[in-house]
Ligand SMILES: Nc1ncnc2c1ncn2[C@@H]1O[C@H](COP(=O)(O)OP(=O)(O)OP(=O)(O)O)[C@@H](O)[C@H]1O
Ligand SMILES: Nc1ncnc2c1ncn2[C@@H]1O[C@H](COP(=O)(O)OP(=O)(O)OP(=O)(O)O)[C@@H](O)[C@H]1O
Ligand code: SF4
């Protein structure tokens with residue numbers, strides 16, 4: 001890809017200090033050895049997204065996808081590194097520039113119910129931001145919102161209803177209409193279709209692709225549904241415990257994954273055509289983000305781990321055109337790494 | 347043939363509301379054989395969860411089972427007093443809910459909860475109960491189960507919590523487990539781990555399983571037979587290979603065509619046109635008729651159940667090639 005990315009994360013980290021909860025404080029008072037813990041939700045991530053691109057973000061539950069999405073959408077500050085919006089550091093923007101960048105990057109949240117005010121009517125939920133930011137005048141508001149509703153497949157005659165009067169899929173579409181209402185350039189979709197049955201899911205994904213064609217929208221698409229990611233993304237980014245471990249085009253990544261974690265992930269993908277009756281899960285526990293393993297975070301579960309993996313963090317390096325992975329096997333002429341016919345240790 | 351574990355006949359479960367009666371489950375019939383894994387799929391709001399709740403006697407009032415029969419190992423459940431139902435629930439039939447926190451109490455340790463669950467049905471010592479709890483945790487792949495017994499739910503990851511809920515469901519080695527989308531919120535690696543464990547355990551203890559899901563890939567991989575629900579009814583049923591490769595009912599076909607892998611990468615997906623009818627205003631006759639490309643005059647009458655060998659459907663114009 002050429003030119004300045006629309007948005008770029010440079011060495012972005014996000015840490016959370018988890019305060020002890022009540023039970024733990026009591027436990028500590030009785031002598032338990034507990035202290036406040038820090039979670040490295042996102043750990044020195046570099047990710048550039050170009051205008052018009054659809055980038056998929058996948059990985060195990062708790063690996064930091066939503067956190068990275070929030071940081072890139074500008075709704076959560078990074079605790080290290082910087083986010084650049086059209087080449088300028090987001091944190092350094094002031095006044096109208098800052099406001100403009102805020103509006104231009106919108107996030108659609110995983111659970112629509114938790115982000116839709118239950119006491120507001122749909123017309124106000126969707127119309128509030130464009131009104132406040134002067135994108136539409138009050139007399140024109142109803143038409144503006146009705147038009148958006150139509151686009152996302154909501155019946156405009158429902159605009160005076162409250163969120164609880166809608167089905168799950170319709171609520172998700174309210175969240176989508178709200179994000180679109182401010183004419184964004186980037187949308188971060190966080191598991192936006194996970195809770196929908198396949199038919200409603202197909203409807204929403206078509207809408208996303210139409211909007212991209214029509215307005216050149218850019219998407220960061222967070223999902224655990226690899227079938228969906230494969231279908232709509234130009235590029236896929238795989239995270240494991242706060243770090244990017246592999247990135248590539250869907251064709252490359254799904255047919256020729258390089259990182260052992262990506263391989264495991266792809267093998268798990270249940271599909272209708274391939275009626276596997278035996279599941280061969282990734283071995284071992286998901287490690288705690290409170291005590292991430294040393295070196296390569298994946299080493300306790302990796303069938304190829306060797307001594308170096310426990311000591312040294314592997315860096316993301318190019319493995320082919322448009323494909324990169326973070327694994328020490330990239331430096332080893334090991335047959336397992338090259339042929340992809342590795343066997344599972346079980 | 348041996349007696350089925352579960353035999354549901356003409357089950358209807360209704361919710362009276364101010365605006366009318368919601369027929370969440372409408373004359374539903376199906377059986378689950380011994381050791382059989384049955385997948386239950388269908389559109390959101392079609393009545394899948396309420397079917398499961400009905401079997402366990404867990405429908406929220408004012409909703410109730412208004413008619414039909416639920417026979418579990420030959421015993422009629424719909425007429426059973428609460429007390430007798432409680433003795434069956436958790437012991438001989440267990441349910442795994444979509445959200446493990448529906449099963450788990452956040453302020454009690456996992457061990458305490460599991461010991462209580464054992465003692466609810468079996469008169470054994472606490473030590474014996476604790477040992478069984480520990481073994482159940484080990485069985486679902488939780489490492490160092492002995493130490494984990496003292497942990498609280500929030501100290502487990504999402505996938506581990508779900509496995510604890512599964513371990514609790516397995517404590518009494520029930521004859522039937524009803525699992526309501528237990529893996530939907532999990533990523534594929536954890537999901538696959540759970541499917542693997544469930545399948546193995548079902549075989550080991552000859553349990554029957556009803557698996558509710560909207561993920562057809564999961565159902566294809568796991569189930570022997572599939573039931574497809576639409577608007578409160580089962581519209582198609584049969585062996586999972588046959589139904590998913592040659593759906594008879596246009597709704598099932600519509601679901602199959604809506605999944606991303608059904609079209610080349612990047613091309614528009616094919617959702618079923620229109621929306622599911624409101625449960626308060628279902629059309630007469632076939633409720634899929636407003637959205638169905640094969641609909642004709644005759645579809646305004648009620649399609650009856652057609653049965654051909656091990657397949658059945660409710661449709662006047664089933665797809666060609668079915669059950670060929
Ligand atoms: N506000 C917070 N306070 C403390 N810890 C947090 C907070 N938000 C996230 N975390 C922790 O950061 C890590 C990453 O969380 P995040 O929500 O980004 O994961 P995710 O990849 O989106 O997972 P999922 O697929 O389950 O949504 C987790 O260990 C989580 O517990
Ligand atoms: N407590 C209730 N009061 C009134 N109606 C209810 C109640 N619970 C469920 N319903 C209605 O019954 C119908 C069936 O609901 P059910 O929860 O079984 O759907 P489902 O198939 O499990 O859907 P999903 O895939 O979204 O979980 C829906 O129309 C729902 O709105
Ligand atoms: S760096 Fe080592 S442990 Fe990590 S994925 Fe590669 S081989 Fe496995």
Ligand code: SF4
Pocket residue numbers: 595596597632633634635636638639640641642645649660661662663664
């Ligand atoms: S009965 Fe008629 S309307 Fe209903 S699914 Fe069959 S063809 Fe379509």
Ligand SMILES: [Mg+2]
Pocket residue numbers: 065066067110190
């Ligand atoms: Mg998340």
Ligand SMILES: [Mg+2]
Pocket residue numbers: 394395396
């Ligand atoms: Mg349900």
